Amino acid sequence: MAANREFLYRRLHSLLGVIPVGLFLIQHLVVNHFATRGPEAFNSAAHFMENLPFRIVLELFVIFIPLYFHAIYGVYIAFTSKNNVSSYGYFRNWMFYLQRISGIITLIFVTWHVWETRIQAGLGNVEVNYALMENILENPFMLVFYIIGVISTTFHFANGLWSFLVSWGITMSPRSQVISTYVTLGVFVLLSYVGIAAILAFAL
Amino acid sequence: MMSEDKQVTLIVTRQDDPESAPYDETFKIPYRNNMNVISALMEVRRNPVNANGEATTPVYWDMGCLEEVCGACSMIINGKPRQSCTALVDQLEQPIRLAPMSTFPVMRDLGVDRSRMFDSLKKVKAWVPIDGTYDLGPGPKMAENKRQWAYELSKCMTCGVCLEACPNVNSKSDFIGPAAISQVRLFNSHPTGAMNKNERLEALMGEGGLAECGNSQNCVQSCPKGIPLTTSIASMNRETALHSFKSFFGSDHEVE
Numbered sequence: 001m002a003a004n005r006e007f008l009y010r011r012l013h014s015l016l017g018v019i020p021v022g023l024f025l026i027q028h029l030v031v032n033h034f035a036t037r038g039p040e041a042f043n044s045a046a047h048f049m050e051n052l053p054f055r056i057v058l059e060l061f062v063i064f065i066p067l068y069f070h071a072i073y074g075v076y077i078a079f080t081s082k083n084n085v086s087s088y089g090y091f092r093n094w095m096f097y098l099q100r101i102s103g104i105i106t107l108i109f110v111t112w113h114v115w116e117t118r119i120q121a122g123l124g125n126v127e128v129n130y131a132l133m134e135n136i137l138e139n140p141f142m143l144v145f146y147i148i149g150v151i152s153t154t155f156h157f158a159n160g161l162w163s164f165l166v167s168w169g170i171t172m173s174p175r176s177q178v179i180s181t182y183v184t185l186g187v188f189v190l191l192s193y194v195g196i197a198a199i200l201a202f203a204l
Numbered sequence: 205m206m207s208e209d210k211q212v213t214l215i216v217t218r219q220d221d222p223e224s225a226p227y228d229e230t231f232k233i234p235y236r237n238n239m240n241v242i243s244a245l246m247e248v249r250r251n252p253v254n255a256n257g258e259a260t261t262p263v264y265w266d267m268g269c270l271e272e273v274c275g276a277c278s279m280i281i282n283g284k285p286r287q288s289c290t291a292l293v294d295q296l297e298q299p300i301r302l303a304p305m306s307t308f309p310v311m312r313d314l315g316v317d318r319s320r321m322f323d324s325l326k327k328v329k330a331w332v333p334i335d336g337t338y339d340l341g342p343g344p345k346m347a348e349n350k351r352q353w354a355y356e357l358s359k360c361m362t363c364g365v366c367l368e369a370c371p372n373v374n375s376k377s378d379f380i381g382p383a384a385i386s387q388v389r390l391f392n393s394h395p396t397g398a399m400n401k402n403e404r405l406e407a408l409m410g411e412g413g414l415a416e417c418g419n420s421q422n423c424v425q426s427c428p429k430g431i432p433l434t435t436s437i438a439s440m441n442r443e444t445a446l447h448s449f450k451s452f453f454g455s456d457h458e459v460e
């Protein structure tokens with residue numbers, strides 16, 4: 001098994017990006033979307049999530065451990081490639097490059113976001129509610145940072161989903177890979193809409 | 205008035221030996237009809253004088269078949285890796301820039317050492333083993349449509365273009381590259397070759413194996429033989445995933 005360690009890590013990296021991290025992303029964006037229905041709706045949804053039983057265990061095993069394994073191993077992967085879009089400007093090569101860039105942006109954004117919300121709440125400095133987000137997003141710099149962060153995250157997930165399908169040998173033929181390009185593009189657009197709508201609801 | 209005639213300008217990235225630093229040298233050579241990059245280089249060899257009129261050493265490059273089947277003459281021509289024997293001067297923008305492929309160690313000028321590719325083929329056992337102590341008899345017949353399909357994969361000439369184009373084949377990684385992965389697909393689908401199917405899959409699952417592919421798909425865009433490399437990679441992704449599921453707890457299910 002030792003010889004296969006790299007194979008296992010790589011496949012685990014691909015799997016964890018979708019399950020559970022990608023699924024958590026969708027759930028998180030959907031819950032945020034309550035913000036468009038006003039502060040009470042958002043607060044009660046956030047409250048519900050906060051009061052889930054076994055919350056710490058869920059957070060650790062569904063979010064933080066898989067997320068940071070994916071992130072740290074992903075940074076290692078990103079730095080072992082030698083990007084060459086200037087000589088080979090093909091669509092997929094651009095996606096390959098953007099996947100690495102969006103991965104780094106997403107890691108910075110998510111880490112900051114977790115620090116500002118979950119960790120501060122854990123330290124008892126803030127309470128995670130509508131007012132907190134409203135406060136953060138009042139700052140135009142933070143608003144732009146959050147919008148870029150969310151778009152980068154949804155792109156990274158959608159394009160990663162495309163790669164996931166190839167890496168597990170689910171989409172094999174060029175045609176199936178073209179179709180999955182369109183499907184994942186749709187996922188990107190939809191999730192970006194859901195995420196940005198919530199941000200704007202807090203900010204406006 | 206020879207010098208007034210049409211000329212071809214070559215800018216060659218040269219290197220005197222594997223250790224020394226590369227430098228550019230420009231050559232102007234008389235144009236002839238239907239020249240390819242190799243005949244232009246032969247002209248330089250015939251008269252090794254650079255564009256400044258200084259005598260220099262002849263440019264070194266590798267070649268074999270001169271008909272795009274051996275892969276030896278690959279180099280970077282105007283920014284893209286390809287075979288110099290089928291790169292026609294009339295179809296190239298001038299000045300023509302020639303450089304050695306950067307993924308492989310340069311031996312001299314445009315000649316590189318592609319040993320890593322041959323080592324990879326050995327690693328994945330890209331052959332059908334038939335040698336033994338007794339006659340194995342004729343192998344099973346292969347269906348004609350399968351033979352035609354396999355022929356496409358068998359066109360690989362180990363030229364190195366797909367490795368050169370791949371962002372994940374570089375000095376920071378030991379990724380085996382697309383060519384050998386596709387060869388595993390070829391030999392695993394051969395009726396006799398399939399007897400060593402799992403050994404090849406396991407080689408692909410080892411260090412530097414197919415899991416290091418990042419799906420940039422430059423290889424399939426670049427392969428001069430039009431080999432469906434990304435389909436082969438996805439197919440081997442499927443095979444190795446299934447193989448790893450089946451043998452996850454060390455089952456002997458896969459012994460054939």
Ligand code: SF4
Nearest residue numbers: 360361363364366427
């Ligand atoms: S797969 Fe194509 S590009 Fe790669 S080595 Fe073989 S012939 Fe060359």
Ligand code: FES
Nearest residue numbers: 268270272275289
């Ligand atoms: S000399 Fe054989 S491929 Fe060009």
